[in-house]
Amino acid sequence: MKIKKEFVQGIQGALPILIGVIPFAMISGVAAVSVGLNFWEAMGMSVIVFAGASQLVVFQLMTAGSPWIIMVLTAWVINVRFTMYSATLAPYLQKLSTWRKALLAYMLSDQAFGVSLSHFLATKEEIDHRWYYFGAALLIWVTWQVSAMAGALLGSLVPASWGFDFAFPLSFMALMFSALRDRPTVAAALTGGLTAVLAKGLPYNTGLVLATFLGIAAGYWVESLKPHQKAAQ
Amino acid sequence: MSKISLWLLFLAVGAGTFTLRFLFIYLFGKIEMPEWLRRALRFVPAAALAALVFPALTHPSGHLDLSLQNFRLLAGLGGAVVAWRTRNVLLTILIGMAILWTLEAVFGV
Numbered sequence: 644m645k646i647k648k649e650f651v652q653g654i655q656g657a658l659p660i661l662i663g664v665i666p667f668a669m670i671s672g673v674a675a676v677s678v679g680l681n682f683w684e685a686m687g688m689s690v691i692v693f694a695g696a697s698q699l700v701v702f703q704l705m706t707a708g709s710p711w712i713i714m715v716l717t718a719w720v721i722n723v724r725f726t727m728y729s730a731t732l733a734p735y736l737q738k739l740s741t742w743r744k745a746l747l748a749y750m751l752s753d754q755a756f757g758v759s760l761s762h763f764l765a766t767k768e769e770i771d772h773r774w775y776y777f778g779a780a781l782l783i784w785v786t787w788q789v790s791a792m793a794g795a796l797l798g799s800l801v802p803a804s805w806g807f808d809f810a811f812p813l814s815f816m817a818l819m820f821s822a823l824r825d826r827p828t829v830a831a832a833l834t835g836g837l838t839a840v841l842a843k844g845l846p847y848n849t850g851l852v853l854a855t856f857l858g859i860a861a862g863y864w865v866e867s868l869k870p871h872q873k874a875a876q
Numbered sequence: 877m878s879k880i881s882l883w884l885l886f887l888a889v890g891a892g893t894f895t896l897r898f899l900f901i902y903l904f905g906k907i908e909m910p911e912w913l914r915r916a917l918r919f920v921p922a923a924a925l926a927a928l929v930f931p932a933l934t935h936p937s938g939h940l941d942l943s944l945q946n947f948r949l950l951a952g953l954g955g956a957v958v959a960w961r962t963r964n965v966l967l968t969i970l971i972g973m974a975i976l977w978t979l980e981a982v983f984g985v
Binding site for chain 1: 877880882883884885886887888889890891892894896897898899900901902903904905906908909911914915916917918919920921922923924925926927928929930931933935936940941946948951952955956958959960962963965966967969972973976980
């Protein structure tokens with residue numbers, strides 16, 4: 644079978660972004676071991692979930708002794724952003740069997756979305772978008788798993804006295820600042836963060852879910868105050 | 877946490893995450909995401925991540941601590957500056973951890 648040129652272009656398009664993928668995936672592997680998972684559990688989670696931020700969230704909640712259902716719900720909330728990616732890429736990933744759509748969807752990541760969409764919007768000529776996305780997403784997936792594996796192997800060398808659990812909020816902080824794009828998103832973050840501090844005493848970490856909803860409401864409200872700016876986004 | 881509930885946790889998080897990834901690719905042409913939902917979803921990362929970060933800094937050992945002895949709050953503020961300027965996960969972790977270790981080594985008991 645001849646290799647599609649778009650597949651190769653997708654791989655090439657994703658190459659530069661691996662600089663960001665490798666350390667983050669390694670951190671997720673080190674983090675998994677630091678909270679007590681063994682190598683197979685760390686890799687099992689990495690393959691089954693394949694969403695770094697939500698995996699780190701689960702680890703942080705594990706160290707806090709949160710209930711199972713709160714871990715699941717919070718991880719889902721963190722991953723709700725994938726619906727936006729999925730809805731945006733959907734027109735490009737059509738005329739495929741359900742199984743192939745499922746495979747492409749499983750490999751969807753922040754980076755695969757970013758690389759593919761920016762290429763699709765910049766390319767004038769007819770290309771097979773599905774193969775480009777597949778190339779980019781597959782390279783990112785393989786790189787992620789290999790790096791996570793390296794992290795899980797290295798993780799046992801990191802002593803607990805280093806306080807590695809502090810790396811969780813630090814990584815969320817970097818991701819949070821990437822999500823701050825305008826006044827409404829800042830309002831969402833400030834409201835979510837301050838509510839979480841005030842609601843810290845609520846049982847079973849439910850303050851986290853409450854804070855997220857209030858933050859979303861605040862962002863929505865601030866945005867609706869200036870409807871004429873919506874077109875600029 | 878037992879081994880069974882650990883693997884059930886992976887499966888539950890994974891199944892939900894897959895559904896979120898798959899839903900609109902699968903449903904394309906059949907149903908579209910309503911505009912109000914698209915607008916609301918835009919705020920999820922900022923709100924949810926802030927809700928994770930703030931209490932981790934203000935409640936390092938379970939109770940509110942806004943004193944200068946709260947090294948995680950100080951290191952977190954340092955990390956916030958790095959995150960704000962660079963938006964780089966690795967750099968934020970490295971500098972934030974370095975500040976925390978320095979504070980603990982110099983002022984710790």
